[in-house]
Amino acid sequence: MNKLKIAIQKSGRLYEESLQLLKDCGINISDGKDQLKVAAQNFPLEVLFLRNSDIPQYLEDGVADIAIVGENLLLETEKNVETVYQLGFSKCRVSLAVPKEIEDNGLQYFNGKKIATSYPNTLQKFLKENNIRAEIHTISGSVEIAPNIGLADGICDIVSSGSTLFKNGLRETVTLLTSEAVLAKTSKLNDEKEELLERLLFRIKAVLRAKNSKYILMNVPNEKIDLISKILPVLKSPTVIPLAEKGWSSIHSVIDQDRFWEVIDELKQNGAQDILIIPIDKMVI
Template identity: 40%
Template sequence: MTISAPRLRIAMQKSGRLSDDTQALLKRCGLKLNVTDRRLLAHVSNLPIDIMRVRSSDIPGLVMDGVCDLGIVGDNTLEEEELSRALIGSKNDYIKTTPLNFGECRFSIAMPEEFEYTGLACLDGLRFATTYPQLLKRFAKENGINVEFCLLKGSVEVAPRVGLADGICDLVSTGATLEANGLKEVAEVFRSKASLIQRAEPLGDEKQDILNTLLPRIQGVMKAKESKYIMLHAPKDKISEVSALMPGKETPTILPLAGREDLVAVHVVATETFFWETMEKLKALGCNSILVMPIEKMMG
């Protein structure tokens, strides 16, 4: 009987705001996967990896219980599950392997527009509709206020209008949904991004080898997304001033230009924002052909 080689199993959101970003990340890491709406398990054809597509709220538990080796999930969902499991004494161990640079949002308290907000103390004793009661309870305790909550899995914004709650505590991205429902954001409870998490138990040598291949790729994609490649021609006698204007900690690469004794080519990877004002200062120093380009992949 042939024994199949172990395959790394990753849980991701089936549909929603993190699903597209997660698929894009995995594809940029070189994973060849065929995801269809009806299939909950997708196989990567060029690496021994399986992708399990589930509800966001199920991802932390699948990793904590060891059903999946890795999960990509929002920090808000992760912390809510960790707090809920701690409350009942259930297993809630995991390893946060890598913070990811997508899925950013905030978990905030919002009140009807006519509500006069004067500080957290004025929320004491009020009732809030929320999908994340444990995060709300922790925030209230840390700030010395008492709140009640009603648990809703969707349409949280409508709760004040129908008299179910005084306000809501929910995820906010742009604030457009709050405005459309006559609500205003008054206090931020928690700021969230997506994270790659790993089960607490050892993976075993074969799965660890797969992760050792995948993780540098993920980190390289994250770093590349935050970086820019800058190229320009600079006067040879202005190199010190030009280098001082370059963002980030990388040392610029200086290259000779064919047929020019007065100019050199300057290349640098910038991990900080490269502003128009910086380009204008470089131009004033005599630089030209200034190019700022995105980076697709990085390693090392």
Template identity: 30%
Template sequence: MIKLAVPNKGRLHEPAMQLLAQAGFKPVNTGERKLFASTLDPEIMVLFLRARDIPEFVNTGAADLGVTGYDIIMENNYDVEVLIDLNFGKAKLAVAAPHGKYRSIKDIGEGARVATEFSNLTEKFFASMGKKIEILKVSGATEIAPQIGVAEFIVDLVGTGTTLRMNNLEVLDVVLETSAHLIGNRESIEKNREKIDEVVLAFKSVLKAKKKKLLMMNVPRESLEELKKVMPGMAGPTISEVISDKPMVAVNVVVDEEHVYKMISRVKSIGARDILVIDIERIIE
């Protein structure tokens, strides 16, 4: 049995649950207070934990795999295997100060006070700049610290930047870029390599399919060479014969979602018809 830990709440919870479902590991019999659940795969059990606790559970082997933020992993330098960047929950761990207080991070003086949940990463960052600062470790509402005078600036996660602007703060520098990652216990990976490789492949196939669409269409055979020029696809279009009164071919091609309507306009101009745009659940290379 593989124990996979996911965040029980917060910004990583819903995307993690969606990924599990799309990859074939949807939890069943879940409840608001439930700490673990079986999944559609009888060999996978899901544990619901705080995101910041997940690396510790994976590090000790209490969980075989875990989904958590890269910032949390790096803050405590856990000896875990980082398997995949899951590409959700993206944010920046940034140095921020009251608007206009500093021209740049170089203006922060020795012994300046910083409020942060990420004391280790913050200390390393400023040490790399040759600066010694005073760290006030907090566990939330970091943005208020400069306003109430307990710190000159903060180091905190920044997504859209809305919270910073609401508190009259501006970013001076970026300590770390973060997103959700899949991590694994090193011993568990060796012991259960086949099953864990299966999980990794399932996740990768879902991630690969995101923002991709399958275009299907019928095209006059005489336009085939022109079509190949305007439809790059992943490895060129797949072409097959169509039983029709006119010489036609059926064409399937995978394209980036953002290029779909541009592609449709192009292929229609060379006579394509019966065009279908289809979601892709997984792409396995």
């Protein structure tokens, strides 16, 4: 049987989270720190540990079937690959930054200036769309040092927390795009590997839905069941179980993590009591 070849970073931002996602999907592999290729023990999957910058080319060439990679890198390299699913972790943005003593926050500051970046294609496209003429200096690694050594007036780089900019005396001014880890695939998959990808994607979706959701239980007066049910963002409809105490029922449902406190407050205001929140390991719909 064919094995699906997935490329992930050998090291860096995505390495740990990519391995953890595969583990959460029930796929057992070693960490790959001393190997470039590792076969999964319980799923037809082979993991290729590659340099981050090489992954898009490996995908386009069909050496790797799929990859967990930053969306920003795919946009920068413009390879013929397809984004299959957004994974929701390793979120960042590609932004312009200037020395902290510069008070100008506008894009016009960069007109006629020098900008150092590891993302020349992304930057060039953005500047062209906004009618900004600037000189782009393409460098790899340690972009933040460029203004301090007189190489550039500002930089364009990925930003997560902003701590690296702060440590180098820079501040973020303009965001070009936001990014997160995505599952991407080559255009050269055969039918058998497409089927394997669907099986893997099924597991990934179940894991990510669970991480973004909580199981909720509460006691509710019977006359409030319809009202409470309308508040809950449920998959279909909540489960209602009569309690031993007359006039009361227990309602079970699923709540979205992002709306957690907002919904809890509304439930309490409308009569819900004894609310329990339980983590969900997997959620299959």
